[in-house]
Amino acid sequence: MQYIWLIGLGVMFLCIFFALRNLKKKRLVDDVPTSKAKGVFIGLVELKGKVKCDNPLRSYLTEKPSVYYRWSVQEHWTRTTTEHYTDSKGHRKTRTKTESGWKTVASGGDHKPFDLCDDTGCVLVRPDKAKVEATNVMNYTCGITDPLYYGKGPSTAVPNSDFRRRFKEEIIEPGATLYVFGQSHEREDIVAPEIAYDKEAPMFLISTREEKKVSRSYGFYYWLLLATGLVAGLVTTYFSVNRSFYYPAEPLQPYLITAGIFGITLFLGWFWVVHNSLKSLLYRVDQAKSQIDVQLKRRNDLIPSLVNAVKGMSRYEKEVLEKLSLLRSHLSREETKQTLNIVVEKYPGLKSHSTFMKLQKELVDTEDRISLARGYYNEIASFYNARLERFPDFLICKLSRLKPRNLFTIDNEKERERIEVKENAVSN
Secondary structure, eight states: OHHHHHHHHHHHHHHHHHHHHHHHHHHHHHHSOEEOGGGOOSEEEEEEEEEEOSSOEEOSSSOOEESEEEEEEEEEEEEEEEEEEEOTTSOEEEEEEEEEEEEEEEEEEEEOOEEEEETTEEEEEOOTTOEEEOEEEEEEEEETTSHHHHHTSOSSOOTTEEEEEEEEEEEEOTTOEEEEEEEEEEOSSSSSEEEEOOTTSSOOEEESSOHHHHHHHHHHHHHHHHHHHHHHHHHHHHHHHOOSSSOOOSOSHHHHHHHHHHHHHHHHHHHHHHHHHHHHHHHHHHHHHHHHHHHHHHHHHHHHHHHHHHHHHHHHHHHHHHHHHHHHHHSOHHHHHHHHHHHHHHOTTOOOHHHHHHHHHHHHHHHHHHHHHHHHHHHHHHHHHHHHHSTTHHHHHHHHTOOOOOOOOOOOOGGGSOOOOOHHHHHO
């Protein structure tokens, strides 16, 4: 019965494949540091925050405000069937079987973009094509006399229905705390990031669970699938050698072969997943380091331009005010009032206070971006360096010649120095 053994090997390989997929996702979740909203840059990001939406949807069943909802209506059926069979002695017999189950008779859902906010700001999230783990708000079973039965369900019945329906709904409400893992892009409408689906991204997850629980679930399914694959291989090996239910008398060689195939396949797959995850982590470390230089370059280009603009506005207003003072000394009160009105109408932007405020805001925002970029780099570099020292990852690091990355330290380059903007420098 070699085909039974081959089927078992196929099941075993499938279990190993899906187990390694869960291992890859677990390592991704563990290795990507959580970003702040203001510190979300282009690339793979992990974010935690609360949902904000000014115009939420209404869920179908519970009619609660939501940014995402999914619902279904199932109907229970029962039927009795008669079948003919031949027993072990060759006699034809008849038996009656009762079957039952649930059939989905209606389902649907909707979603819309929303902001995910923390203490530093908000980031737009587009949940289209994401794997969403929402909160279950309804799991209700009722009979035909309940108003909900036909109120939210179809008017027709399934064959052999016993007129019981189960209503399920899960939603994400405004104000809910979410964990989001996905690819960050630049928005098309404004200069700001957004998290949305990307076919090149390894994962796009929106979950109401905490990061630790998400990681543990991937780890659980990794070990469960491995155990299932090994059991499937050994059981089919047993039945391919001896299909009777007493203890087989054959040697252990077939079982050792199956276990050996399982072990070699798992090792090669594990090596491939760990090696690629370390390479991807190294790429993200280098990308995080480049973001520091991007923000430093932004500061070096933006702040001097803003300072020069404020200087020009200050000189301009100073000249106008001097002329107004001179005019006021030679004109009457009514003439002065008319002249001021003409000047205000001709120069509506004659106030440098807003320009100074913009400069101050840009200074604070730029320094915050640089600080977040440095902190993110140090955090992901620490994750990477820790991976290089863990067993058994460090064995692959030795074979791949991967080196640790230094944490951020301040250099003495001119563009890396903090730009000081003094009041007298702006006003002169």
